[in-house]
Amino acid sequence: MIDWRPGASQxxxxxxxxxxxxxxxFFAHRAVLxxxxxxxCSRGITDPAIEPxxxxxxxSLGGSSRYLQTSPEYAMKRLLAAGSGPIYxxxxxxxxxxxxxxxxxxxxxxxxxxxxxxQHALMAEVAALVCACLGEGPWQAFTYRAVFQQCLQLxxxxxxxxALQSAARQLTDTGSLAGDRDFWLDLLLTHAVEPWLAGxxxxxxxxxxxSQAALARLVERDxxxxxxxxxxxxxxxxxxxxxxxxxxxxxxxxxxxADNRRRQSMGQAERPLDEALLAALEAGxxxxxxxxxxxxxxxxxxxxxxxxxxxLAFSWERC
Amino acid sequence: MANFSTNxxxxxxxxxxxxxxxxxxxxxxxxxxxxxxFNRVRMRNLxxxxxxxxxxxxxxxxxxxxxxxxxxxxxxxxxxxWYFMEPDTFEQHQADAKxxxxxxxxxxxxxxxxxxxxxxxxLSVAPANFVELExxxxxxxxxxxxxxxxxxxxxxxxxxxxxVPLFVTTGxxxxxxxxxxxxxxxxxx
Numbered sequence: 001m002i003d004w005r006p007g008a009s010q011x012x013x014x015x016x017x018x019x020x021x022x023x024x025x026f027f028a029h030r031a032v033l034x035x036x037x038x039x040x041c042s043r044g045i046t047d048p049a050i051e052p053x054x055x056x057x058x059x060s061l062g063g064s065s066r067y068l069q070t071s072p073e074y075a076m077k078r079l080l081a082a083g084s085g086p087i088y089x090x091x092x093x094x095x096x097x098x099x100x101x102x103x104x105x106x107x108x109x110x111x112x113x114x115x116x117x118x119q120h121a122l123m124a125e126v127a128a129l130v131c132a133c134l135g136e137g138p139w140q141a142f143t144y145r146a147v148f149q150q151c152l153q154l155x156x157x158x159x160x161x162x163a164l165q166s167a168a169r170q171l172t173d174t175g176s177l178a179g180d181r182d183f184w185l186d187l188l189l190t191h192a193v194e195p196w197l198a199g200x201x202x203x204x205x206x207x208x209x210x211s212q213a214a215l216a217r218l219v220e221r222d223x224x225x226x227x228x229x230x231x232x233x234x235x236x237x238x239x240x241x242x243x244x245x246x247x248x249x250x251x252x253x254x255x256x257x258a259d260n261r262r263r264q265s266m267g268q269a270e271r272p273l274d275e276a277l278l279a280a281l282e283a284g285x286x287x288x289x290x291x292x293x294x295x296x297x298x299x300x301x302x303x304x305x306x307x308x309x310x311x312l313a314f315s316w317e318r319c
Numbered sequence: 320m321a322n323f324s325t326n327x328x329x330x331x332x333x334x335x336x337x338x339x340x341x342x343x344x345x346x347x348x349x350x351x352x353x354x355x356x357f358n359r360v361r362m363r364n365l366x367x368x369x370x371x372x373x374x375x376x377x378x379x380x381x382x383x384x385x386x387x388x389x390x391x392x393x394x395x396x397x398x399x400x401w402y403f404m405e406p407d408t409f410e411q412h413q414a415d416a417k418x419x420x421x422x423x424x425x426x427x428x429x430x431x432x433x434x435x436x437x438x439x440x441x442l443s444v445a446p447a448n449f450v451e452l453e454x455x456x457x458x459x460x461x462x463x464x465x466x467x468x469x470x471x472x473x474x475x476x477x478x479x480x481x482x483v484p485l486f487v488t489t490g491x492x493x494x495x496x497x498x499x500x501x502x503x504x505x506x507x508x
Binding site for chain 2: 047049050097098099100101102103172173174175177179182183185186187189190191194212214231238241
């Protein structure tokens with residue numbers, strides 16, 4: 001018999017509605033404008049670790065295909081460059097192949113941008129929003145370097161490939177895994193740092209290695225180049241990712257091209273660059289910080305459920 | 320056999336890894352906010368019984384293993400092999416000592432058990448959870464002692480040694496839990 005019922009209880013549906021209302025009240029109070037941008041985009045993301053879903057049938061497509069957005073970042077930056085001022089959006093985002101206890105290929109994202117704020121000011125605002133949703137509580141922030149030193153007694157900026165591999169082999173059977181420094185750093189983060197963060201409540205990690213800066217600005221810190229990027233973890237669950245946003249169009253183009261070279265070397269399809277975004281950066285993106293926060297995960301934490309499928313009316317398997 | 324990608328790894332799926340058939344026990348998808356996604360997979364090596372965690376890059380795939388469990392009747396053993404028969408086809412299979420492991424301690428002719436076949440050959444044998452076996456050797460019982468407390472070793476027809484209450488005697492048939500090797504009760508003949 002077909003299982004037509006929702007995976008979430010009525011109480012959780014109410015909880016979700018209440019969470020959305022709180023988020024909107026939080027931003028209304030701070031005079032941040034709610035916006036909407038398209039879910040279907042003609043330009044996809046170049047990040048080699050994120051795969052979009054593609055829509056390829058339909059008259060409106062005119063023979064080409066479009067991507068379901070993996071985040072509304074590019075479109076929102078075009079609004080910022082056009083003078084929108086502070087903006088937020090609650091929307092669906094899609095990432096291919098991401099499914100598990102904490103992942104659903106289709107999920108709800110809250111993304112917002114704050115002209116004039118640096119990453120630390122935005123971290124404080126993220127903490128305020130989370131407290132408004134989950135209840136007041138303390139929060140802490142560590143650098144990426146500090147958590148690696150704490151959990152693994154190694155310096156992620158100076159440890160060589162062999163040291164990272166050997167630390168990984170202490171944690172799990174790494175079998176035939178092979179990759180560069182970032183690959184092993186990601187393994188150490190998921191296998192050692194995240195379990196440690198599970199006991200740390202509300203915790204930010206910031207100042208990522210330059211190679212993991214994504215769309216963040218680069219700065220010099222203690223002799224190392226770091227990306228002004230942060231991640232929020234709550235009880236070890238990754239909830240938000242933010243940047244002091246890169247505003248330099250030439251640098252942005254270079255990073256997109258580097259992503260595509262990396263994709264090519266790993267046998268992945270290259271992605272066309274979002275020229276409209278690059279033109280907007282050329283015209284001038286105001287200095288700002290931005291963050292994307294997973295609302296389904298926040299609901300997971302608010303409800304004490306262990307599986308994301310329990311907070312979604314209809315998870316991937318049910319629709 | 321078909322190939323299975325990490326997102327198809329479900330508990331119970333049998334796959335080939337480093338030449339050995341393995342059973343998936345748990346599969347957890349983990350991904351840092353940005354960056355490489357992994358699957359942390361707990362698995363059992365069906366040849367050695369070893370249970371451990373292996374990490375895969377998400378999207379990697381493994382070949383399925385031709386492994387199936389069959390209920391069979393135990394026939395007999397010679398100096399080298401133990402022989403089993405599929406009750407519906409009467410097809411016979413021979414298992415070596417490695418496949419048997421400790422299971423030989425609980426096998427009585429004509430009993431049914433679970434035989435795991437890998438590429439058509441017995442890989443492991445699991446006896447029924449409860450078996451009834453005759454005691455061939457134990458110290459004489461104390462007459463009338465049916466009270467609680469006190470136990471003694473008893474050797475069974477298969478060679479297994481189990482602890483039994485003092486009142487149980489040689490020649491009696493007892494019921495044993497093969498998972499723990501514990502005496503359950505006497506079986507009236």
